Amino acid sequence: MATIGDVARAAGVARSTASYALSGRRAVSNEVRERVQQAAHELGYAPNAGARALATSQTMVIGLLAQFLPDEFAPAMLQYIQGVANTARDAGYDILLSSDPDGPKALKRITDSRMVDGVVLLNVAEYDDRLPVLRAASQPGALVGLPGDCTGVDVFDLDFEESGRTMVEHLHTLGHRELLLVSQPEHVIERGGAYVWRLQNAALETAAARGITVHAVYGSSAQPEIGRELHALLDAHPNVTGLLLNNEAAAAALPTVLHERNLSTPGDLSVIGRYSDEFARTFSLPFSSIESAPDRLGRMAVRQLVRRIEERVSVDAPHVVRFVAPDLVDRGSIAAPPSLPN
């Protein structure tokens, strides 16, 4: 493999001149620049990433810390990864993917050894072990998911409170008075998945304020358990006219359940979920939903991270905590409850 020294020799100039000719960081005569570029092209010269990183302290690599948790819905994670990867590439960065179950260890290794210029954390929990490590690191970090303490990092997440409110308000306005909210399994919360109760609390508060009933339950995140649970729940709450789903597995299982019960939406039951449009297409879900916008969140995180890395924003510029407003995608599964002929 040709080095810049080979290029310089072929062009008959000093190494430094070749470097300047290629980078354009200093003036070089047209004639020399062309000779250098020509030589570089002919030799198939490509700068050595390690050497450049050593010299410039920049790797042009972003670390992506994803954790594949057994009780999270894996396909959903893929969309975040794609959003991050695509945006990073457009910004000229490569991504180093870590799926190590020991997140803090992996993060420390990657940042300490200076393999990356910055880090994106997915799946951030209320109290996330990776955060102390990230704060101690010298590279900036952007999170997807809201932790309890946001100091020193940029944070992006869906507005789950507003999502919960929107769901309830929407159905209340149409005349519904008794709703069922199926959330993720309880141990997702215990592990720190605060978004579950952020949405749930907002839903319950809104219901209380409006004087209607929301039964909030936790559902399994695995098939076929969640299907059986949905059957049991619908049996137990015969007066429920609206179903709110903050649980991907439940959404995926619901079409079959409704079919088995011979129910249709929105005639017999109104349904609204919280998942991505991509997810809805993949599973052919006919339910209106709050868009969880994984690609957009991934993109926002990378954009802000790159801004910090390139210091177009000063190191101690205030960090942002940005919530994506929930967007309701109408797929026609919401209407007035059957008991109220409109």
Added chain:
Amino acid sequence: MATIGDVARAAGVARSTASYALSGRRAVSNEVRERVQQAAHELGYAPNAGARALATSQTMVIGLLAQFLPDEFAPAMLQYIQGVANTARDAGYDILLSSDPDGPKALKRITDSRMVDGVVLLNVAEYDDRLPVLRAASQPGALVGLPGDCTGVDVFDLDFEESGRTMVEHLHTLGHRELLLVSQPEHVIERGGAYVWRLQNAALETAAARGITVHAVYGSSAQPEIGRELHALLDAHPNVTGLLLNNEAAAAALPTVLHERNLSTPGDLSVIGRYSDEFARTFSLPFSSIESAPDRLGRMAVRQLVRRIEERVSVDAPHVVRFVAPDLVDRGSIAAPPSLPN
């Protein structure tokens, strides 16, 4: 961040001695080794990846080239990625993930700049543009998916021929005489997805040899189109008693279709698919299937790649082309056809 020079100074030895003390590549007195390790620990020393890569010409990073094609089933891809990522980590390697739609360009950049010690290519097509680039590169490569020309690379794939044969033989033995094989969309083949016709040809040949009928069709890979297509196909072939699926989307859509037609397996129809067990669980698919083993293929590719990188196998040792034997996972969707009361 502390460098090895800082460690050496703190321990009162030369840089080289500190290096040897930490790597153990030369004898060092116990006393000095402990002093160096102590100093390294106190200073929080971590070697700079770029510098080490420059000095050793080893990055301990594996490139992973995945392409997210619009007509491939994205969740399936995730499992390959996980298999690769987990195995790489266990072998001490990090992974650089590229999802650039321009695979050859991305591959050339990554290998030329020596960011990686080796490369895993996912989703390899019959005539894959990335292969010439890979062969020209100085790092070894392992493929998941069978290209037309396997020279210079290690290849791992499911044995699709055997899969097709197994499907047909299995049903024929039980008494089925007319089967329907739903493959991926035709343009997956046109793009070079040869595994589609590898399975299909084997199925057709086996059927011919045994004197039974297999209707081979291409199905859409998107919802809800594939659901409608399945309805139309079942209408068009009323005498079919067995369904073979080489199309993830079709498998995901089938439970609803069967429900709508009030058919059950295996009573009315025997069904056998080709997908991973993980996929079956995620979608709660009750159909017996040929295990596509994405995690295993990812693991095999990385293992072999690491063996080449670490030259535990010589550079021009013969390359392997290894097919994973299809494993039939019985989920009880196969039985004798209804017309033949046993």
Added chain:
DNA sequence: TAGATCAAGCGAACCGGTTCGATAAAACGG
């Protein structure tokens, strides 16, 4: 006790880039 062997540590060179300061030649102004 002289000569050979060996262990332990040091210094220097190298990997392949980038960047700073110096220098020589060319252009400029008075």
Added chain:
DNA sequence: CCGTTTTATCGAACCGGTTCGCTTGATCTA
């Protein structure tokens, strides 16, 4: 026409590791 500025190039140092060869002093052997 001479001093000053500008322009283009070069050489050297540096980033932070690893590795080779040499030196030194201790141990061993005859």
